[in-house]
Amino acid sequence: MAVIFALSTALAFGIGDFLGGFAAKRVPALVVSLLSQAAALFVFGFVALFVRDELPGGAVLAWGVAAGLALGLGHLYYYRGLSLGQMGIVATDTAVWSALVPVAAGLLLGERPSLLALWGIGTVIVALGLVSRSDGQGGGDTQFTRRVGISAWRASQPGRLEGILAGVGYGLFFIGLDQTGTGNPLWPQLAAVAGSLVVLGLAALVVRPPLRTGFAQWPLLVAIGVIQATGFVTFILATQTGLLSIVAVLAALSPLPTMILARLVLAQRLTRIQLLGVVMALVGIALVTVA
Numbered sequence: 001m002a003v004i005f006a007l008s009t010a011l012a013f014g015i016g017d018f019l020g021g022f023a024a025k026r027v028p029a030l031v032v033s034l035l036s037q038a039a040a041l042f043v044f045g046f047v048a049l050f051v052r053d054e055l056p057g058g059a060v061l062a063w064g065v066a067a068g069l070a071l072g073l074g075h076l077y078y079y080r081g082l083s084l085g086q087m088g089i090v091a092t093d094t095a096v097w098s099a100l101v102p103v104a105a106g107l108l109l110g111e112r113p114s115l116l117a118l119w120g121i122g123t124v125i126v127a128l129g130l131v132s133r134s135d136g137q138g139g140g141d142t143q144f145t146r147r148v149g150i151s152a153w154r155a156s157q158p159g160r161l162e163g164i165l166a167g168v169g170y171g172l173f174f175i176g177l178d179q180t181g182t183g184n185p186l187w188p189q190l191a192a193v194a195g196s197l198v199v200l201g202l203a204a205l206v207v208r209p210p211l212r213t214g215f216a217q218w219p220l221l222v223a224i225g226v227i228q229a230t231g232f233v234t235f236i237l238a239t240q241t242g243l244l245s246i247v248a249v250l251a252a253l254s255p256l257p258t259m260i261l262a263r264l265v266l267a268q269r270l271t272r273i274q275l276l277g278v279v280m281a282l283v284g285i286a287l288v289t290v291a
Helices: 002-023 029-048 058-084 087-108 115-131 142-146 150-156 160-178 186-207 218-241 244-251 255-266 272-290
Strands: none
Touching: 002 029, 002 218, 002 244, 002 255, 029 058, 029 186, 029 218, 058 087, 058 160, 058 186, 087 115, 087 160, 087 244, 115 244, 115 272, 160 186, 160 218, 160 244, 186 218, 218 244, 244 272, 255 272
16 A cells, blocks of 8 residues: 555656646746645645544644655755756756655665665666656766866756755655654644745745736646645655655656656657656566565
8 A cells, every 4th residue: 555655646746746837837936836835734724624633742743844844945946946957957856866865764764675675766766867857968067077066066067956955855855744653644744734834935025926926826726735735645644554765766756747747738758768767667666566
């Protein structure tokens, strides 16, 4: 069941990212994130009114809020990276690091996946990089190897530092949700959405984006918020029944459904590299499932 829940998370995040990118063509990305998360908080808060379970302890809610803060920072860095650099390369960095950070955390916390599962994890991580790239997006600045310091690297690779920081933020989000325990996933999910809204709200106060432009797109933004929040719930359910080091890698496959939807809805062609990534992702999933 953990694999099914983790893949459901990737599907939800992938659909949400596709719809978010579609909405961002009309509305600033920060407005999309802020209003969709606000919609998710409202909808799931309404659902919580009819849930008779007792509220979890303060530690569970604290981990949920911490996860949400990391999620909000991940959103900010991700959208900034996309605006500065090549989208395929930035998405690659984000996807890979959002998988690597939880894998490292899981191993440090004592998780010991089987050798076959480790092969599957490695295959999926490589597939993430291939799926998020396109022909001609390679290499970067050949002088990079002769430079030192983050500032020089950032100047030569615009958007890549933000992509890595976004991936770290999303990875920390996965770790935080994993620490919320085995109770009702609705409460930590609500706390996470609230935490992300704190970060996004503060950013909106500084940037002051045109919020009114988002209200005209409210049905789409509500759908994005609910779909992504559903992904939070399935991720918590996945970590309750499986290893974080495996679940987080499968959940990080969200670029795959995003790419497929772009092909089906927007008629965007898949490159040979991306098709190879799709095949490798399926192989990696099979290895993890068998293990």
